[in-house]
Amino acid sequence: MGTLKSAALRHNPAWGQLLGLCPLLAVSNSMVNALGMAAASSFVMLGSSFTISTIRAWIPHHVRLPCFVLVIATFTTCAVMLLEAFAFDLYLRIALFIQIIVSNCMILGRIEAFASRQPPGQALLDALGTAIGFACALLALGAVRESLGHGTLFAGMELLLGGAASEWQIDLLPEGRRLIVALLPPGAFIIAGLLLGTGQALARSDKTDHESRETGPDLREVEG
């Protein structure tokens, strides 16, 4: 349980370690894109963490990086194929970004720092925590950007979740009062910065946080 919590909160990939920012900023312009990216990243994160952890005894130390990248690339390719087969409209919108999950340093970082040194159970928990943390960051950013930029929330969810979700759309802002900059890359940086600042302020005010006194090696040092 500690592993899960630590990975999702203290070592939150986006807000704690500032990893994986490219996909985070690129596809968080709406909730449905964010959710698709979160699902694909989680799939790759869990699959490759578990696989690497299972075969870690057979990976020679000095060729570990090619092995990690090979496994990550395999799961990413599988994710792309699954998306193209079962959520084609979403595939057309975010496939280009799904493909670059391969180079997401969040995944490689967690595998190098954790999954390649721990048994599969622990590695799965850590991967789950990291995936949840990344998903929360994506969805938070997606919610803010979509509600400010498009004036809606949950628009187009049927692309991912099927017909029933087409009624989920909530209209918040009328046309003309929307903040287009929220949808553009600069807006992504500004909003991500504001969310990051808020998170840091909250974490700092919470002095009784036991997580900060957790023992064990600080994994952040390994990741550079």
Add this chain to the structure above:
Amino acid sequence: MLKPLVSLVGISLVCAVLLATTRTQTADSIHRNREAQTWRLAFDLVGAFATTNLDFASDVLILESGRRLVRGTVAGYAGDIGLLAALDEQQRLIGVRVTRHNETPGLGDFIDVQRNPWILQFGQRPLASVDSVTGATITSLAVKRGVRQLLAGEQ
């Protein structure tokens, strides 16, 4: 020296099996989705047409109106770019759409009509005066080359 090699080969094999399994499970759906997408784009180019034959014979489809749809691929900056062109009765270009591509997100993806109206230039002005895009020279030129090839194949 041998151990890393054996490990790498072993892991590659495991990955290959995983990929092959996923591929066989998804190939049919992917093919159907791509065909449906091609037909949506074709509809976009030439309007409604009556055919129930959802299969291009040798990548050319002649419609009742005398118009024809031609499709093909051209090597882009990152893998093949799938192109669909519509020609009128006199073999003049009506328009072009990109059916699939892997160009760089944010740089080369302007060829997708959903992201950028760039592709709409084809058919509206002579091929030679279609603008190229700075920063994506290879992508722009590849699309133009592909269209030229499709036209040459038809004339």
